Amino acid sequence: MSEPTRGPGDAGDDTRGDLAPALELHGVNKVYPPPTTVTALADIDLVVDAAETVAITGASGAGKSTLLSILGTLDRPTSGMVRIAGTDTSAMADPQLSAVRATRLGFVFQQFYLLEHLSVLDNVATGLLYRGVPAGVRRERAAEVLRQVGLAERMRHRAGQLSGGERQRVAIARAIVGRPAVLLADEPTGNLDSATGTEITQLLAGLADDRTTVVLITHNADVAAAMGRQIHLRDGRIVEDSHPYPAGRDRVR
Incomplete structure (x- = not known):
C-alpha cells in the first residue's frame, strides 16, 4: 500500500483539497462487539466540502462521538468507506492513519x-512538534495563529494564568497551527459561559474563511445555528441534514 499523500501545511504544499471533498463517508457502519453488541452508526453517507462549517447534533447515545472519532480516524468503522481530502483511509495501517491525522486533521x-x-506560545508550538518543523519555525507559526485567534498580547503568559475562554482559544490555535484541512x-463551548461560548463559536465559524473545514459536536442550539450546516443524528442514523447536497458539487462515489 502506498504512503498517504502529503497533507495541507506540509512543505511545498499550499493546497486545501479544492478538487476533492474534505470528508466522505459511504455506507459506514459501526457495531461494537459483545457483550454490548451496540450499533453506534448505521448506513452513514456523508460528504462535506472544503470550507464548510458543520454542526452534528443529537441526544446522548445518538452516535455523535462515534461519528466524530471515525471522521478523525481515531476509530475504524465496522464497514464502509472513509475518505479524508480525497484519500481513502479505510484499509490504512495505523502508522498511515497517524500520518493523516498529523497532516490533515486538527x-x-x-x-x-x-x-x-508552559507559555501560551510553546503550548501552540507543540502542535508542530512531530512534523519535523524546526523549533524557530514552530514558534513563528505559533505566534502567527495566536494573533489570528486574538491572543497576541498573551502569548508569553503561562497557560495556567488564562481564563477559560482564553484557554480554548489556545487549544484552537494549537489545532490549526499545522494548517489542517479539517x-x-x-x-468546544461546553465548559464556557454563554458570552465566551459565543466568542469561540464565532471564531470557529470564521476559520472557514481560511479554507478550513469545521465539524463540531454540540448540544447547544445557538452553536449549531452558527454553523452553515446542521446534521442531526438519532439512533446512529442521519435523520436531518440542512444542506445535504451543496450546489455545484458532483459527488464522488
Whole structure:
C-alpha cells in the first residue's frame, strides 16, 4: 500500500483539497462487539466540502462521538468507506492513519489539555512538534495563529494564568497551527459561559474563511445555528441534514 499523500501545511504544499471533498463517508457502519453488541452508526453517507462549517447534533447515545472519532480516524468503522481530502483511509495501517491525522486533521476538545507550566506560545508550538518543523519555525507559526485567534498580547503568559475562554482559544490555535484541512471539535463551548461560548463559536465559524473545514459536536442550539450546516443524528442514523447536497458539487462515489 502506498504512503498517504502529503497533507495541507506540509512543505511545498499550499493546497486545501479544492478538487476533492474534505470528508466522505459511504455506507459506514459501526457495531461494537459483545457483550454490548451496540450499533453506534448505521448506513452513514456523508460528504462535506472544503470550507464548510458543520454542526452534528443529537441526544446522548445518538452516535455523535462515534461519528466524530471515525471522521478523525481515531476509530475504524465496522464497514464502509472513509475518505479524508480525497484519500481513502479505510484499509490504512495505523502508522498511515497517524500520518493523516498529523497532516490533515486538527482536534479541539471540551477539555483544553494545555501544559499549564508552559507559555501560551510553546503550548501552540507543540502542535508542530512531530512534523519535523524546526523549533524557530514552530514558534513563528505559533505566534502567527495566536494573533489570528486574538491572543497576541498573551502569548508569553503561562497557560495556567488564562481564563477559560482564553484557554480554548489556545487549544484552537494549537489545532490549526499545522494548517489542517479539517478541524474536528467535540463540545468546544461546553465548559464556557454563554458570552465566551459565543466568542469561540464565532471564531470557529470564521476559520472557514481560511479554507478550513469545521465539524463540531454540540448540544447547544445557538452553536449549531452558527454553523452553515446542521446534521442531526438519532439512533446512529442521519435523520436531518440542512444542506445535504451543496450546489455545484458532483459527488464522488
